[in-house]
Amino acid sequence: MQHKVIDTEDVVIRFAGDSGDGMQLTGSLFADMSAIYGNALSTFPDFPAEIRAPHGTVSGVSGYQVHIGSSDVNTPGDYCDLLVAMNPAALKANAKWCKRHAMILVDADAFDEAGMKKAGFVTDDPFVELGVEDRTIITAPITTMTKESLKDSGMDLKSILKCKNMFTLGIACYIFNRPLEAIYQYLEKKFSKKHPEMIAPNKKVLNDGYYYSANVQAIPNTYTIEPVKAARKGTYRNITGNQAIAWGLLAAAERSGRPLFCGSYPITPATAILEELAIHKNLGAKTFQAEDEISAICTSIGAAFAGDLAVTTTSGPGLSLKSEALGLAVMTELPLVIVDVQRGGPSTGLPTKTEQTDLNQALYGRNGECPIPVMTAHSPANCFYAAYMACKFALEHMTPVILLSEGFLGNGSEPWLIPDLNEYPDIVPPLVSGELEPGQKFYPFRRDPETLVPRWALPGQKGYEHRKGGLEKNHEGVLSNDPLNHATMVAERAEKVARIAKDVPLLHIQGEQSGKLLVVGWGGTYGHIASAFHDLREAGYNVSYTHFDFINPLPKNAREVFSGFEKVLVCELNCGQFADYLRSRFPEFCFEKFNKVQGQPFLVSELVEAIKQYL
């Protein structure tokens, strides 16, 4: 067979197996290694809610998709060039994601009668049954080869089988000409302390997988994906959205001089933020694993009252539980950051899947007139900046701020040019200082005339004793049932939030500044919509695109931006919550909707088709 090495711009690889097969690790190792190699990339872990779902069943399949390229990569890719399927169920669940000319690599050993039956195949040819028989199919006896590779290792069978994913990774490295050194380093680091005996076997299996591929000649072509040439200079690292949020919070704490307190309760897919912060007690972060979501936010409100940069992290159901306390934070005018890593809802919904369905909850989900700034992040790495800005707004404007992330962002990763934090804006909370003159009193709700922000006096500061609470008060902090006072305070709290708009970056329009159609997105759909936009522009379509990172208050130029277009198409992963919000604010414009609620990100291809309908 003639073997070719093909240079390609980008490839998408999807690793799929049982939820215990180590596919998340395999995928993330491949991604990390590619990042270090200098590729652009984007990842998409897609796994079930169960930790170890029934072995071999379709519901238990865990997947990790990684898109690597030698120029801009905005999304994890719609369809894959290589599908790695560790068993029949993984093939069945993922065959539909293969491109026309994709390669499919399967562990031949897993395709026995029992495995086929568990996956629900009714014939003995799974490829024909799924209609993918015309793809390049590589059947490698991965289990047998792994056993063979480690037969002299002295390891028990169970431990040997756990190394199957390294054999697979070796094959993938061969196909895409990846250097193995970065993986060696990872294995050494991971096992050096507790299980140094595991380093050598894992390396051996990895190598054997690599050379097996080279020797059997079953693989027709291999590919090289050159490092990004035009990449901006600087130091890079790979980062997930959840990690970036945790680090952004730490950066804001350092810059503002307020110690970080994070009261949280574990919830998918937000837990990794709490876990990451828990590691960083070395930077003074105080993490408090609360007994429930309500305690998580209430301990945070207490910490804010005492002067910390207080944060609580959660997902949709947790945000529901925090609603009443959010109102308390609004009423007491304390700084607080609430991170909601959205997942499929309602109720428990689709815990490990991504959605943008908490927008209404974030905007409106409270009793009373209770405005809260709402902002978002548009990529995993952007979560760092978003978290930093959420803290800045909370601390400087004395308000809770909701940061809406998404499962897709939280678990996804991308290379990140480490920013120079000196270029980030300062964070200056309105703290009181000095001692009051004798006879003078501190009034907790007297406001700055420009921003309407009250000042922040911390328990322990002499002379500033005051009381805050959920009951309505007047500017002096005294309980008040006066109807006009209530009306005034309601208006001032709303206006305080509205005036944050002066610090919100303006919208940027990609494409012409006016025309027939403006495509609008918000949050984590940025990569997909931007890719669709570029595809359409390349195909000669006249379309413009703008993306919202800030939802409340909206950027000040929103009206001006919309006014240039005949129609605005709002694309979002819900039933049209942002479109409805825009309609209520700008009734003079025509907002159309393109929505998806499948617990999955957009496909670039479906966006392109949807946008074309309006062109």
Add this chain to the structure above:
Amino acid sequence: MPVLTAKDFKNDQEVRWCPGCGDHAVLAALQRTMPKVSEALNYEKERYVVVSGIGCSSRLPYYMDTYGFHSIHGRATAISTGIKVANPRLTVWQACGDGDALAIGGNHFIHAIRRNIDINIILFNNQIYGLTKGQYSPTSKLGAITKTSPYGTIEQPFNPGSLVLGSKGTFFARSLDVELALNEEIMTAAALHDGTSVVEMLTNCVIFNDGAHRNLSDPAVRADRTIVLRHGEKMLFGKDKNKGLVLFNMGLKAVTIGEDGFTIDDVLTHDAHSDNMGIHMMLAEMKGPGLPVALGVIRDVADRTYDQRMTEQVAQVTDKSKIHTVYDLLHSGSTWEVK
């Protein structure tokens, strides 16, 4: 530091509890306690924070000239916890009712105790929901007739003491609203205790549950139906201090000294500092007709507090780590250069 008096802790706000409500006396005792605590521990006034939930008693922070936080129903314990962890130098007091702490806020209550966070909880137990005008609470007696139990409740009440001790509480005391001197004594002890201190105040709701504790508070019977426990002292009670508690079979028994062969030597000596929960639990659960209700400090044992452990852990980890700034963090681990 200037010497503080009770007056320093009062403010100009009008106290809006009903005339005759037991909460007035508890407020007065607290305002008298704080100067004593300040003297003992050298605490400035600005270090006091008074937190509450929702309910009649939860209005208390508004009547104190300290930092105060009137939160939402049931959540006072969580707010207090956050304040204390954020700044362990503060001395945090909490006022909450039986519904607030044991019904809607039950989860926070037991977990604060489990963690042993250094806060002082005054639990106003009037066995009724007052601010919502007379519904039964988790401490209302079985069969209590209230607006939501017109035919009598069919639920067993909580004994707050059992709940505290069952959560491995390190400090539990109980008193009656009318025992002003005793209340100052046990509130001071609560403040001096490192860890979660729970002081159950049996208070009278003059409107919706008047006389709920009269069987104990009535001066004619109080000495015989209650016993004031003090560490290191014999467990004696009665008008003539001639009754005592002894261990008998598997439990406690009230005896009269000189009768049935019992002498003063048989009477137990209270050890509030004993780690052994057994006798403390028996003392907390005593009730009539056979046994007096225990007042005073029932349990006061030393243990590490959550806030101490948190502060120490942060210091230890910071000391060991090579990462001291966010810059260090961003550049740690796997990074690569594009030149």
